[in-house]
Amino acid sequence: MNPSHTLVKHDMNSQFFLDSANNCMLASSPIIRRQQFLIRSLCRYQNRNHMAETKPEDAIAADAEQFIRRITPSLDLNRHKGQAGKIAVIGGCREYTGAPYFAAISALKIGADLSHVFCTKDAGTVIKSYSPELIVHPVLEESYSVRDDEKVSVFRTVIAEVAKWMERFDCIVVGPGLGRDPFLLLYTVNLQGFRFLTFSLQDTVREIMKLARASSVPLVIDGDGLFLVTNNLDLVRGYPLAVLTPNVNEYKRLIQNVLDCEVNDQEAVQQLLSLARRIDGPTILRKGKGDLISDGDTFVLVNNDGSPRRCGGQGDILSGSVAVFSAWARQQASALNEDPSNSVQSPMVLGCMAGAVLLRKAAALAFANKKRATLTTDIIECLGISLEKICPASSGQT
Amino acid sequence: MNPSHTLVKHDMNSQFFLDSANNCMLASSPIIRRQQFLIRSLCRYQNRNHMAETKPEDAIAADAEQFIRRITPSLDLNRHKGQAGKIAVIGGCREYTGAPYFAAISALKIGADLSHVFCTKDAGTVIKSYSPELIVHPVLEESYSVRDDEKVSVFRTVIAEVAKWMERFDCIVVGPGLGRDPFLLLYTVNLQGFRFLTFSLQDTVREIMKLARASSVPLVIDGDGLFLVTNNLDLVRGYPLAVLTPNVNEYKRLIQNVLDCEVNDQEAVQQLLSLARRIDGPTILRKGKGDLISDGDTFVLVNNDGSPRRCGGQGDILSGSVAVFSAWARQQASALNEDPSNSVQSPMVLGCMAGAVLLRKAAALAFANKKRATLTTDIIECLGISLEKICPASSGQT
Numbered sequence: 124m125n126p127s128h129t130l131v132k133h134d135m136n137s138q139f140f141l142d143s144a145n146n147c148m149l150a151s152s153p154i155i156r157r158q159q160f161l162i163r164s165l166c167r168y169q170n171r172n173h174m175a176e177t178k179p180e181d182a183i184a185a186d187a188e189q190f191i192r193r194i195t196p197s198l199d200l201n202r203h204k205g206q207a208g209k210i211a212v213i214g215g216c217r218e219y220t221g222a223p224y225f226a227a228i229s230a231l232k233i234g235a236d237l238s239h240v241f242c243t244k245d246a247g248t249v250i251k252s253y254s255p256e257l258i259v260h261p262v263l264e265e266s267y268s269v270r271d272d273e274k275v276s277v278f279r280t281v282i283a284e285v286a287k288w289m290e291r292f293d294c295i296v297v298g299p300g301l302g303r304d305p306f307l308l309l310y311t312v313n314l315q316g317f318r319f320l321t322f323s324l325q326d327t328v329r330e331i332m333k334l335a336r337a338s339s340v341p342l343v344i345d346g347d348g349l350f351l352v353t354n355n356l357d358l359v360r361g362y363p364l365a366v367l368t369p370n371v372n373e374y375k376r377l378i379q380n381v382l383d384c385e386v387n388d389q390e391a392v393q394q395l396l397s398l399a400r401r402i403d404g405p406t407i408l409r410k411g412k413g414d415l416i417s418d419g420d421t422f423v424l425v426n427n428d429g430s431p432r433r434c435g436g437q438g439d440i441l442s443g444s445v446a447v448f449s450a451w452a453r454q455q456a457s458a459l460n461e462d463p464s465n466s467v468q469s470p471m472v473l474g475c476m477a478g479a480v481l482l483r484k485a486a487a488l489a490f491a492n493k494k495r496a497t498l499t500t501d502i503i504e505c506l507g508i509s510l511e512k513i514c515p516a517s518s519g520q521t
Numbered sequence: 522m523n524p525s526h527t528l529v530k531h532d533m534n535s536q537f538f539l540d541s542a543n544n545c546m547l548a549s550s551p552i553i554r555r556q557q558f559l560i561r562s563l564c565r566y567q568n569r570n571h572m573a574e575t576k577p578e579d580a581i582a583a584d585a586e587q588f589i590r591r592i593t594p595s596l597d598l599n600r601h602k603g604q605a606g607k608i609a610v611i612g613g614c615r616e617y618t619g620a621p622y623f624a625a626i627s628a629l630k631i632g633a634d635l636s637h638v639f640c641t642k643d644a645g646t647v648i649k650s651y652s653p654e655l656i657v658h659p660v661l662e663e664s665y666s667v668r669d670d671e672k673v674s675v676f677r678t679v680i681a682e683v684a685k686w687m688e689r690f691d692c693i694v695v696g697p698g699l700g701r702d703p704f705l706l707l708y709t710v711n712l713q714g715f716r717f718l719t720f721s722l723q724d725t726v727r728e729i730m731k732l733a734r735a736s737s738v739p740l741v742i743d744g745d746g747l748f749l750v751t752n753n754l755d756l757v758r759g760y761p762l763a764v765l766t767p768n769v770n771e772y773k774r775l776i777q778n779v780l781d782c783e784v785n786d787q788e789a790v791q792q793l794l795s796l797a798r799r800i801d802g803p804t805i806l807r808k809g810k811g812d813l814i815s816d817g818d819t820f821v822l823v824n825n826d827g828s829p830r831r832c833g834g835q836g837d838i839l840s841g842s843v844a845v846f847s848a849w850a851r852q853q854a855s856a857l858n859e860d861p862s863n864s865v866q867s868p869m870v871l872g873c874m875a876g877a878v879l880l881r882k883a884a885a886l887a888f889a890n891k892k893r894a895t896l897t898t899d900i901i902e903c904l905g906i907s908l909e910k911i912c913p914a915s916s917g918q919t
Contacts, residue, residue: 217645217658217659218656218657218658219656220649220653220657221649221652221653221654221655221656224653225653245646245659248646249646249649249650252650253650253653370601370602371601411601412598412599429598431596431597431598431600431914432596432605432632432634433600433601433602433603433604433605433634434602434629434633434634434635434654435602435634435635435654435656436653436654437602438602490914493905494905494906494908494909494913494914494915495593495596495631495632495905495908495909495912495914496630496631496632496904496905496906496908496909497905498629498630498654499653499654500652500653500654
């Protein structure tokens with residue numbers, strides 16, 4: 124399907140935001156209105172390098188479920204294991220084992236063929252026990268488990284372990300349950316004497332991100348991965364295959380670090396666009412009551428019904444989902460030889476839209492059943508049926 | 522809702538106890554009678570410092586489900602993760618791993634956003650494996666796992682680990698599955714020679730309780746936490762944000778230690794009031810056929826239908842539930858700027874009432890389904906639907 128068929132364009136500006144929503148809603152039938160969510164792509168700037176001159180040029184209101192149908196691969200008996208996606212999650216430490224599990228199992232539930240987790244040794248046993256479906260590599264190390272004189276060799280070993288897998292992945296999620304383990308390494312650099320180096324689990328992950336980028340493997344960065352990236356923006360600057368998925372507090376830190384100001388919800392769209400442009404490449408998915416997505420060119424709001432429960436772990440579902448959908452969108456763009464400069468078709472933006480829409484749909488369904496007792500595992504159990512409602516497996520099966 | 526609307530006051534005395542119950546039951550319609558439980562707040566003393574002069578002044582018969590509706594926050598799409606409560610459980614050792622899990626998962630099932638467990642290393646792996654929803658910190662140490670020469674540094678490390686999280690929590694449950702690990706530490710104090718110090722897991726927990734109190738974080742103390750507190754009453758004396766939840770034997774030890782006498786069920790109300798006054802601040806929830814609650818000012822009996830099964834772990838559900846409800850009651854009192862000296866509105870008393878009512882309702886439902894095979898996990902699975910019957914999620918959703 125040509126994506127232009129799914130888009131309705133309007134002339135508009137930022138003040139037209141709510142009117143646009145209403146207009147778009149009115150343009151749909153009541154039934155569709157209830158079932159579908161609304162995406163409002165309000166501001167598409169052509170001239171991203173000259174902010175002062177940029178104006179909202181056009182707006183796109185679309186049925187995001189059509190995007191999901193477009194990027195979700197048909198189920199084809201001729202395909203073999205791995206072709207529907209191989210996802211890796213880097214995260215899981217002494218405290219956090221649920222988060223990487225949620226991300227990795229969500230990727231499988233949506234339709235990825237293989238889902239790997241790279242975590243610390245102590246986390247590995249636990250994450251494996253959650254599900255035999257995951258491939259868990261307990262290769263990361265935390266300070267408490269490594270002797271000082273072993274740290275250099277451990278660092279090199281870990282990087283080598285991960286590096287040999289790197290190019291096999293269609294997307295890597297960095298951060299769920301990563302933790303912020305700080306440890307100091309003292310070692311002899313040269314004949315002049317000793318030198319202190321900060322060497323931590325996050326340093327290891329930084330190296331992994333560099334490896335991924337060198338291999339053009341997409342990155343979805345969440346949780347403590349965002350803490351790392353916010354303090355090391357060069358890790359993602361200029362890399363269009365990265366997605367950052369900040370929550371309220373993480374977004375606040377990003378805005379403070381990158382734009383040197385506070386979050387301004389009155390100018391949410393402009394500020395997100397400015398942030399994305401300043402980082403120059405990555406797509407940002409700002410999680411909230413409505414999920415705001417921008418790569419600096421396109422702005423999208425996803426606000427279909429979700430759950431009012433704010434139990435921990437929903438962000439991990441989202442990161443795993445975005446990884447799968449963006450991998451699929453990228454595969455499809457490559458197969459169709461689409462113009463990568465058309466940011467409406469950016470696989471990372473499409474992946475964010477699809478992931479956000481599906482999470483909300485699954486969360487709404489879980490909440491309808493479990494009400495206040497809704498937990499993240501309940502939402503994960505609704506991913507399959509929610510995707511099936513949007514994109515029936517039988518329709519694509521050949 | 523103004524709480525005065527939910528209260529009916531009577532002049533009465535202790536001998537009026539059963540008559541009052543019957544009167545209240547008669548005042549309700551048969552349908553309401555079946556669905557609702559009765560709270561009889563029989564004795565509310567105004568003058569807590571002069572026991573000899575205190576007389577039952579009034580009594581309050583109320584529909585406790587209205588209290589639950591009042592303190593349970595509405596589900597609001599504008600809220601973000603953490604605002605509906607962050608609970609921590611301190612407990613879990615080599616022998617006991619179920620208890621802290623029951624407390625922590627119950628908090629989530631009722632509606633808290635995040636639930637942490639601080640336990641020993643060996644317990645951590647197991648508790649994590651019960652559920653990916655919990656954040657488990659395996660930072661506590663037991664004697665068998667620590668070398669003598671490491672004990673001081675281990676003690677300091679553990680305290681520092683917990684302290685950095687302390688202020689984030691809305692309530693801390695101390696005791697489920699804590700155990701009573703005793704170990705002796707021998708170390709050189711100064712040039713005068715050696716000194717023996719008792720240093721145990723419970724010493725660590727004592728320090729954690731002091732930290733919580735210094736940060737005005739509410740404490741719910743159960744199980745082996747009560748063993749600790751009974752022998753160290755200053756830990757909670759004068760602290761109105763503490764709740765003690767003794768069972769039959771724990772209550773007996775408390776009465777013996779604090780009032781220097783035996784439990785007298787003929788004077789149960791007076792004795793509980795005396796105990797609460799002597800401890801001066803904490804609310805006491807005496808578990809039994811009927812749950813008796815008092816902070817020394819107010820007395821409440823909760824005796825709605827529960828389950829006749831006495832399988833282990835129900836007390837842990839209660840402690841986790843009281844933690845959530847008292848955190849919510851405290852948030853609400855703070856938002857409404859209520860007078861904290863009005864003990865009818867004490868968040869800890871309200872939390873105890875709500876927790877006790879909900880546990881009984883969930884236990885009755887589980888028992889109706891599972892009969893003699895009813896276990897604690899069955900009751901936990903009924904927490905959500907039981908709360909939904911009292912306080913429909915949709916009614917509060919905005």
